[in-house]
Amino acid sequence: MFSTVALALLVLFALYALKIYTQFARNLAAAKNSGIPYVIVPFYQSNRFWLLAQIIVEPVVRKLRISSWFDLSFIEWGWHMRYEPFKRFGTDTFLTVSPERNQLYTADADVISQITTRRNDFPKPLEVYESIKIYGNNVVTSEGQLWRHHRKITSPPFSEKNNHLVWTETLELCQAMVNRWFDGDTGKTESKTIFTLADDAMRLSLYVISRAGFGVHLQWPGTEGDHRNGHVKTEEESTAKSPEIAQGHTMSYTDALGSLLHNTLWVLLVPRFLLKHLPFQTTKQAYLAFIEWGKYMDEMFQEKKAAILKGEEGDTLDLMIALVKGAGTTKESSTGKEPPIQTLTDQEIIGNAFIFILAGHETTANSIHFCLVFLAMNIAAQRHLQADLDEIFKGRPVNESDYEAIVPKLFGSMAGAVLNEELRLVAPVVSIPKSTTKDSPQNIEIGGKTCTVPADCYIVLMTAAVHRNPNHWPTGPPENPEKPTHPLSNLDNDLEEFKPERWILDSEAKSTASMPNQETDMEASHLGVNTAADTSAALYRPPKGAYIPFSEGYRSCIGRRFAQVEILAVLAFIFSQYSVELTVDAYASDEEVEKMDDQAKFEIWNKARDEVNRQMNEDMGSIITLQLRKGAVGLRFVKRGKERFDFNTK
Template sequence: MGETLAVELAPFSIRVLIVEPGAFRTENIFSQPFYEDNPIPDYDELRKVAIAHYKAVDGMQPGDPLKAMQALVDVIHGEGRAKGKAWPLFLPLGVETETAIRDKFETLDGLIDEWDELIRDTRLDNLWYGTALLALSVLLLLVFQKIIEFRRAVHSVNNHPGYRLLLNTLGPIENFFPRVPGITPGGFHMWRRKHKDFESHGWDVITYASPSTLYMRIVSAFLGSKTNFYVADPDAIKEITTHRARFPKPVEQYKLLTFFGNNIVASEGEEWKRYRKITAPAFSERNNRLVWDETILIVQDLFNNVWGDQEEIAYNHAVDLTLPMALFVIGVAGFGRRIFWKEDELVPPGHKLTFKGALHTVAKEVFTKLVVPDWVLKLGLTESHRQTTLAFDELHMYLVEMIRARKESEKKEERYDLFSSLLDANEEEEDGQVKLQDSELIGNLFIFLIAGHETTAHTLCYVFAMLAMHPEEQETLYEHIKTKSVIQDGGLLDYECMNALPYCGWVLNETLRMFPPVHSIPKSVAEDTTITISNAEARYWEDPHTFKPKRFMDDKWPRDAFLPFNAGPRACLGRRFTETESVAVIAMIVSRPAKKTRTQIKTGPKYDAS
């Protein structure tokens, strides 16, 4: 019996190693109990032994199969260890006879080929196996690290109530994520949920804590840290916005806005002070007057040359009206370039786009420019990418030319657009040095476009939406403008009349209170600090979800709880610019003499305040 077993098993030793590589794949050789406490075999050695052994088989002189087997096992496990160890190695391969092996491999070459294939496959399998094992270990380690990080994050916010999330971010990509409890707060959650999160946690300061993720690190230019305090408490906000040094701007989150040059929005400390000192005077009373006068002309141009005598004007989306309007205003009052609705300029020599075309595309594609890396844009894979690259290059070229022309002109016209004022201020040298380099001039001019265009356009869009949804308010506003008799016969409206139209300002404020285009402003904390906070109640505004422009009528409204333009030393420089433009637009459009039907601005789905 014992002999038979020996004879039968000997050929298996050859099959194990040669014939059934599949068996190794599915039942990995290293997982066999035999190998658990033994070293991994050296396949090249095994190969030599197997060939030597098989040569004997091939030559029909099998010799002693058991001895051959033992020789094989000795190679694997060292001299003298074969006894009793060989057999489990071959068991998974099924039992065959020596004759079957001879039938299968008529020549030694066939045997060697299969043997080599087996070695290749087994090595590959082992590589995958090893890699997978390594990856799993790394993953487990990472999860463990994240759990510790997460616990630390929660501890660092003193367990103050709030959200515990995997992704605690404010980046451009997750703005499109849905709200998933425990994972992400959902796109634009601050804007969409307004005060709800504070109410549900019972405080006007809540925390967001999460472990840092690779994703967060990659897009960290846009993101907050792994712990954030969201503050809706006006007293705390006042403290934070007033003390710039203790709560500096996290400028690394604004890096993407510096592609034309460093600027006031994306800077902090001494650099910011320098920019603010030079740029602030450009937002002068004379500039406001220019904003007003030019806005009136732009709206008149719209009435005369676009709307004409049509009985009904309908827009599917009000931004189709307000985006170009705000662009034309910043074009002329910001860059000193008048742009008309219909008139198309010629493309000047050396350019591929008109100034209007470049400005329009730049304003439209800012988001693309912010989220798509430059090297991808330069590949020009899509039409939008090609247009974006072209428009940004063209606008940059226009600004360089405009700066050169203004510097070279001997007699400078008195002009009060932001561009001219900034350049004039820059020429007054300090200690024999110009204040801003050209790249900084362009960076700052460009940021006025970014900061001022979409914010104003979307605010005006909401103004019209709210008026369309509240016809009684629209009527009151209409009567208000009419009774003030400020509109002249030619349809013009003087800057001096602005103060006589407070209702327009209240409508603007009420819209900004409910739909602020900038809904959160990041700050970092430079030192250990204590802020006092209170429980959340809707105590700043009565009936906060109702559109009531008259709440701004008297002086009693809570100024510290009205923050669309930020507050403190870093408050918006263009606030008066926007207010002037908006009041002029609202007054002109709402009071437009009715044709047969009143101008209609259609809005999207109804806003649900609940």
């Protein structure tokens, strides 16, 4: 009996080994025939079992700083190694061959441009996005004709008119946030150290998209009313969601949304039936938030639908209004005078609402956070930014400025350069997935040579690497060759360093700068796709495909202008009034700093800078977006003119 079982197991193992060998031989043959350089790796990086093993294996490999073919099996090598593997292999595009599947990695701007332009040949691998369909299909999780349908419906609210609302709402919330930091005493208190900046940026961005995207005012904790000119909103003026629990709910709207976003991973990865019954407090909270926020969204949907049927739709900038109309709900269609033109299911409406809340707040919040961190680490760049802001606003309060006159100038000034440089170094996602379909290899030009991307190939546009590819960016020598910013990547140039000045072509161009023009593309206009450049014409324009923080082509981020305007508003508001410094509390007290000369101050400031740089290299990681995954960066906000560390660090 034992020998029979052993023989059966041996046969099964042999069959499994044969299957693995056959798959590997097929993948290797496809790689050899492609004309693309390739590397053999032991594991397909997205294999479920290997994903679990990486949790233990990868930290060890990274700590030992092993740089080999093996590390290309890790899911996050794109962030931890950046451009180094491409330089090591002497090519900006290569394949990895594993028994399970071939993968193509590229940091070549021209190859990226070809792939994003030929969207039918290189579609999104939808299996990657299955987890974010928790409420229903949406514009991110669809492809082909279905995607066109979702895109056309969801794009109208993302307009310049809505961006104006983003600007004013961001400034109002910035004021509330700063008031809260200084306990309402912004006139007397000269400085304050903040360790909650990442969380506060998340809150600010979430509140902005709630207002500008859904018409929902959320009040900053600890504040009352509207801070603009001392005005307090009446009940009729405000659509604020009550902090109290609404009838029929067990959580308030704010708590449900905050808890859902905080516990998103549980909701994304654990099947709902299992999540409901797991005996852990975190999973119970995640499931409850998922149910509660879904109910709130459904109620909002029904309210908007009823308003449209009565001809009382109100704020046409509202994303939910656009979604309901996209589902075919109009006053005319309800009476049978007109047939519905487009349809979305109730689940697709809620699905799109969720994806815009999820993607629209976290990515922007991270950029706000890291802009402030980078500027605290680079005093000269911060002073340059403040000088530009002084010139643009000429002493007028930022929240009293004219949007149409001011924002184009910010976009083409040091503020725009800071935004662009932060997104170059810390794009929202480290890589952008594409694919070829089964039985459909695709020809592509690589370095003037026609190559073939194998069928069923998982393609990765390496954002972090192409943003650091010295073939596409102006470079200079590293600031300190003896102490490189990154231990592996670009050791002989400054592309790992935050230098917004690399974007400045003409320091006077900001005075006549305008927003980037939309390209003439009838299909893009029909779908609501903004084909204008990501950067101002007054600044450096990288080659097409070299700068992809919002992706590129028709599948580029629908809310990129929304995000850019929000970040520019934060930069303008804060740095017109404050300077931001690294906290040195771990090295010296305020009293000790006061007694130091400039050299001593520089030495402790440099220690703080080294620690933040270590955090940016070692403590960052991606789950949905790239952000600091452990610890916090403490920043000190100081009234301008009261700076403690005001020396040229270059």
